[in-house]
Amino acid sequence: IVEVEAVTVEVVVVVVVVVVVVVVVVVVVVVVVVVFVVVVVLLVVVLEEVVVEVVVVVFVAVVVQVVVVLVAIIVIVVVVVAVVVVVVVVVVVAIVQLVVVVIVVVAVVVVVVIVVVVVVVVVVVVVVVVVVYLEVVEVVIEIVVVKVVVVVVVVVVVIKVPCLEQALTVMVFQICRSQEDLMNWLLVCYSRFAQVFRLST
Incomplete structure (x- = not known):
């Protein structure tokens, strides 16, 4: 029980x-997104120069890629935390105190809510301010589609399948009975996450 x-x-x-x-x-x-978008819009409205518009298009491309990668990283973190919660609840729920389980579940719910709110805010800002005012719909759509496809493929191939497979193994055979086993599993998921980050950037 102490272990x-x-x-x-x-x-x-x-x-x-x-x-x-x-x-x-x-x-x-x-x-960062809100401040930079406001600055860019002000530059375009005040200066109205072709050179500025070209710079803005390049800047928007970079911002969109960074935002997509960060959102993907947050989603990956949510998936890893959710799998950890499932392992804990299924394997040791008979011994774990109710307060600890509630804390873990609430933490996961908070993370999911934060992810949803951020995605909505970023999408609204980018679509309304950048796409409508700067008229770079095709560039933004092309960048977002390509980046999302790459991130999804990398996530599915590199992290999702191995982590879920190992989580199922832990739950079925109940081998996660020591601190060392659990930390080793977390290290595996962290290494997968690091691979996704390197490939995405």
């Missing part, structure tokens, strides 16, 4: 750290 409680504490700490990191990333993304 399982130690594993539970480790999981709670990991979830809390992930939530904090996601919140920080979300705030930075929203602030």
Whole structure:
């Protein structure tokens, strides 16, 4: 029981750290996107020069790619946390205290809500301000489609299948009974996440 409680504490700490990191990333993304979009629109409206418009198109392309990659990373984090929660609840739910399970579930729900809100805000800002005012619909659509396809393929091939397969193995054979086993599984998922980040950027 003491060993399982130690594993539970480790999981709670990991979830809390992930939530904090996601919140920080979300705030930075929203602030950067909004500020840069406003600056770009002001430049175009005030100067109205062809050179500025070309620079803006390039800038929009970079911003869209960065936003897509960051959103993909946040979604990957949510998937990994959700799988960890499933493993914890299924494998050790009979021993884990209810308060710990509630904390983990609430943390996952908060992360999912944050992801949804950020995606909606970013999409609205990019579509309304950038696409409508700067008339670069084709460029933005092409970049978004290509990047999304690449990210989806990489996520499915590199991280989703191996992590889910290993999670199912953990649940079926109940081998995740020590702190070392759980941390090894988390390290595997982290390495997959690092591969996705490198390939996406």
